[in-house]
Amino acid sequence: MIVTGVGVVGAGGAGLENVKVLLQSATPPQPKPISAREALPVLQVPAEVFKHPLLSPVRRADRFSKMSLLAALEAWQGRTADPARVGIILASACGPHATVFKFVNDLLEFGESQSSPTVFSQSVHAAAASMIATAIKSHGPVLNVADLRFPFETALELADAWLKEGRCDVVLVGATEECSEVYVHAVSRLWGDRFIPGEGAFFFCCEREGKGPGVRVQHMPLARATCTLENNLSLGNVAGCVQNQSWVNYSGSLRIGGAFLLAVAELLRRGERFEGVCGGASEGPVQIVSRCGDAQRVIVVE
Amino acid sequence: MRERVILTGLGVLSAAGDDVASSLATFQGGTRPVTQAGKLAGLEAQFPLFAVTRDLPAVDRTYHLAVQAARQALSDAHLEQVPKGFRLGVCVGTTVACQLNDIPFYRMYRETGQPPLEPVHRFIAGSLAERLAEALQAQGPVMTVVNACSSGTDAAGVAVSWLRADLCDAVIVGGADELSKIPSSGFYSLSVKSPALCKPFDRDRQGLNLGEGAGIAIFEKEASARQRGVHSVIEVSGFGAAADGHHLTAPHPEGLGIEQAIRFALADAGITPELIDFVNAHGTATRENDRIEGNALARVFGSSVRVVSTKGYTGHTLGAAGGIELVFTALALREGWISPNIGFENQDPEIPFSPLQKITPVSKNYALSTSLAFGGNNAAVILCRRKGDA
Amino acid sequence: MMDALETKLAEIRQRLKELLVENLNLQDVTVEQISDDSPLFGGDIGLDSLDAVEIVVILQRHFGVEIKDMDIGRRVFQSIRVLAEYIYEKTNP
Numbered sequence: 001m002i003v004t005g006v007g008v009v010g011a012g013g014a015g016l017e018n019v020k021v022l023l024q025s026a027t028p029p030q031p032k033p034i035s036a037r038e039a040l041p042v043l044q045v046p047a048e049v050f051k052h053p054l055l056s057p058v059r060r061a062d063r064f065s066k067m068s069l070l071a072a073l074e075a076w077q078g079r080t081a082d083p084a085r086v087g088i089i090l091a092s093a094c095g096p097h098a099t100v101f102k103f104v105n106d107l108l109e110f111g112e113s114q115s116s117p118t119v120f121s122q123s124v125h126a127a128a129a130s131m132i133a134t135a136i137k138s139h140g141p142v143l144n145v146a147d148l149r150f151p152f153e154t155a156l157e158l159a160d161a162w163l164k165e166g167r168c169d170v171v172l173v174g175a176t177e178e179c180s181e182v183y184v185h186a187v188s189r190l191w192g193d194r195f196i197p198g199e200g201a202f203f204f205c206c207e208r209e210g211k212g213p214g215v216r217v218q219h220m221p222l223a224r225a226t227c228t229l230e231n232n233l234s235l236g237n238v239a240g241c242v243q244n245q246s247w248v249n250y251s252g253s254l255r256i257g258g259a260f261l262l263a264v265a266e267l268l269r270r271g272e273r274f275e276g277v278c279g280g281a282s283e284g285p286v287q288i289v290s291r292c293g294d295a296q297r298v299i300v301v302e
Numbered sequence: 303m304r305e306r307v308i309l310t311g312l313g314v315l316s317a318a319g320d321d322v323a324s325s326l327a328t329f330q331g332g333t334r335p336v337t338q339a340g341k342l343a344g345l346e347a348q349f350p351l352f353a354v355t356r357d358l359p360a361v362d363r364t365y366h367l368a369v370q371a372a373r374q375a376l377s378d379a380h381l382e383q384v385p386k387g388f389r390l391g392v393c394v395g396t397t398v399a400c401q402l403n404d405i406p407f408y409r410m411y412r413e414t415g416q417p418p419l420e421p422v423h424r425f426i427a428g429s430l431a432e433r434l435a436e437a438l439q440a441q442g443p444v445m446t447v448v449n450a451c452s453s454g455t456d457a458a459g460v461a462v463s464w465l466r467a468d469l470c471d472a473v474i475v476g477g478a479d480e481l482s483k484i485p486s487s488g489f490y491s492l493s494v495k496s497p498a499l500c501k502p503f504d505r506d507r508q509g510l511n512l513g514e515g516a517g518i519a520i521f522e523k524e525a526s527a528r529q530r531g532v533h534s535v536i537e538v539s540g541f542g543a544a545a546d547g548h549h550l551t552a553p554h555p556e557g558l559g560i561e562q563a564i565r566f567a568l569a570d571a572g573i574t575p576e577l578i579d580f581v582n583a584h585g586t587a588t589r590e591n592d593r594i595e596g597n598a599l600a601r602v603f604g605s606s607v608r609v610v611s612t613k614g615y616t617g618h619t620l621g622a623a624g625g626i627e628l629v630f631t632a633l634a635l636r637e638g639w640i641s642p643n644i645g646f647e648n649q650d651p652e653i654p655f656s657p658l659q660k661i662t663p664v665s666k667n668y669a670l671s672t673s674l675a676f677g678g679n680n681a682a683v684i685l686c687r688r689k690g691d692a
Numbered sequence: 693m694m695d696a697l698e699t700k701l702a703e704i705r706q707r708l709k710e711l712l713v714e715n716l717n718l719q720d721v722t723v724e725q726i727s728d729d730s731p732l733f734g735g736d737i738g739l740d741s742l743d744a745v746e747i748v749v750i751l752q753r754h755f756g757v758e759i760k761d762m763d764i765g766r767r768v769f770q771s772i773r774v775l776a777e778y779i780y781e782k783t784n785p
Binding site for chain 2: 145150190
């Protein structure tokens with residue numbers, strides 16, 4: 001399959017162009033604490049992104065949904081397609097946990113009979129993709145995936161299967177991860193300050209093979225790849241995570257790092273060069289190798 | 303030539319029974335399983351709850367439900383030991399197990415800022431599908447579907463796509479969910495819970511009852527099963543999914559999404575509506591769902607459509623529902639009879655049919671199971687009883 | 693007496709408008725723009741079924757008024773004025 005649109009919301013702001021500008025600057029954004037309560041610095045999406053005019057119709061959307069929607073709309077690029085044949089797959093490791101904890105907080109504060117139905121509705125993983133489907137007026141299959149190891153890679157593989165099966169003509173595949181106080185607290189208790197938690201949403205409009213670089217998921221690295229972007233997810237291998245992955249300083253640590261790197265790979269395929277991230281030439285295939293324990297998944301772009 | 307997918311194993315736990323045999327006995331018995339009103343500790347309002355009777359831990363309960371049902375299904379499929387090189391995938395749905403929603407953990411965080419980390423360790427041990435894959439030695443693709451109430455049925459669709467794409471030889475597929483205060487409170491706030499036992503499709507229905515459980519099937523390439531010397535009478539013929547694109551919590555008022563999903567499934571199966579013998583409907587007993595789904599079913603199949611909701615026996619098991627109902631649909635085809643829609647007494651003038659009220663023989667080869675979810679996801683899976691296979 | 697009653701009702705109406713704007717995230721609507729008598733549902737503000745159940749929670753949390761039956765809800769959610777009168781009635785028996 002091919003990628004015909006990319007959308008990003010991340011530490012650099014909204015837009016794939018912001019990723020390019022950030023990486024070209026070779027100056028990572030400054031991490032900051034998420035709140036007065038949690039001192040661990042994080043790389044959050046800048047606050048002004050959430051005031052984007054495209055988000056004003058979705059008054060109920062939480063942070064997770066807003067990031068997802070904005071990135072999806074950028075990838076979609078207002079194209080026209082048969083609505084019944086447009087699919088959406090949204091992957092995440094931890095989902096909209098900020099809203100989950102808000103709901104739990106309300107339960108503790110007000111009791112079971114006074115909890116907010118709106119907060120509950122938003123705390124369900126499926127809310128974000130539902131808003132995307134409404135926004136782009138699609139009526140094809142929508143799937144939400146929540147796994148810790150390779151949620152994005154498995155989602156991308158499924159998109160390819162849907163296209164080949166003829167279930168869809170276009171699939172919007174994306175991954176979203178957010179920070180919250182509780183999340184940051186857990187990270188800092190488990191791993192101290194060795195991780196900079198990040199957040200963001202990364203979406204890709206995928207269509208059947210044709211003009212444009214192809215994308216596929218496989219299990220073994222490609223020997224002839226000219227640029228390899230490493231995504232080490234092994235939680236125990238902290239040193240490897242920091243040393244081998246300079247890109248983490250631009251996005252924060254993300255379980256969905258493969259999705260951020262696919263956006264970077266797309267920029268590399270367009271001829272951009274980012275010395276601090278991937279010094280190798282990218283005339284040939286670019287691959288993203290994600291490892292977790294003994295398992296690995298490789299996204300190849302060529 | 304498209305890969306044929308057959309169903310080689312079944313496993314189920316719900317209030318209706320701790321396995322296939324006891325579930326069938328409940329359906330034949332004609333009475334509802336005993337419900338445990340207010341059993342969930344700390345619930346403020348008293349509503350019927352459909353709990354599993356098997357003694358399973360309260361902590362990590364969804365995982366335990368899932369692994370029990372999966373072991374039943376793998377045993378049924380003669381896959382307790384996974385052969386070397388056999389590509390076994392896992393695709394299961396859930397709504398509770400995908401979130402770190404431990405209330406005592408959060409209470410401690412709020413009050414002291416130093417909660418115990420055990421809930422976090424449990425969460426990062428892996429998603430539901432990842433942990434099942436590890437426990438059951440499944441080395442194929444792994445995915446946890448979190449599509450709210452259609453998760454289990456959507457997982458069936460993923461399994462079909464994986465097998466057609468030759469990503470694996472077989473899939474452990476279905477859904478699991480435990481009773482939890484969070485959806486309990488959430489559904490209460492949406493005013494969709496019934497204080498009485500639920501009455502799917504009934505004129506006087508007042509809403510849903512929550513339940514817990516797990517329903518797991520083994521989907522397998524026909525060629526793979528034949529190679530293993532395993533036979534099955536049930537084939538997975540088709541799958542369809544469609545989004546309403548309408549509203550965060552309310553289904554499309556005319557049920558266009560569920561109608562579309564059903565029509566996609568029929569097209570995928572290559573059959574026309576009159577070949578469907580019966581529908582295991584989503585049938586939650588909310589005013590909106592049953593009216594909208596009922597009318598959509600009547601539009602596709604006519605007002606003589608044979609419909610049953612099994613939620614009168616299980617409650618609404620959320621992410622498990624699609625998996626449990628897939629198993630019940632397969633059982634009906636296999637056994638040759640359909641369980642009645644317990645709880646129904648009077649036809650709703652806004653719904654063009656009455657569901658089946660007594661045990662009914664199956665007369666055709668195909669059956670449909672439907673699911674509708676929060677956020678407007680709709681999914682439909684068609685099973686068929688193959689002629690001439692033992 | 694009537695002035696005291698009307699003052700109280702006006703306070704409730706104002707508080708209701710503030711709570712709706714804040715809790716329903718009505719981003720393009722100000723308190724001043726919500727009229728006392730326009731329909732809340734099917735009118736300019738564009739509230740829907742999810743807002744209706746959210747308003748039930750707002751009434752419980754901020755006024756201690758419970759609406760157990762959405763049929764009652766449909767009747768009293770007609771407008772700010774009608775809703776304020778219902779709240780007053782329930783809190784001043």
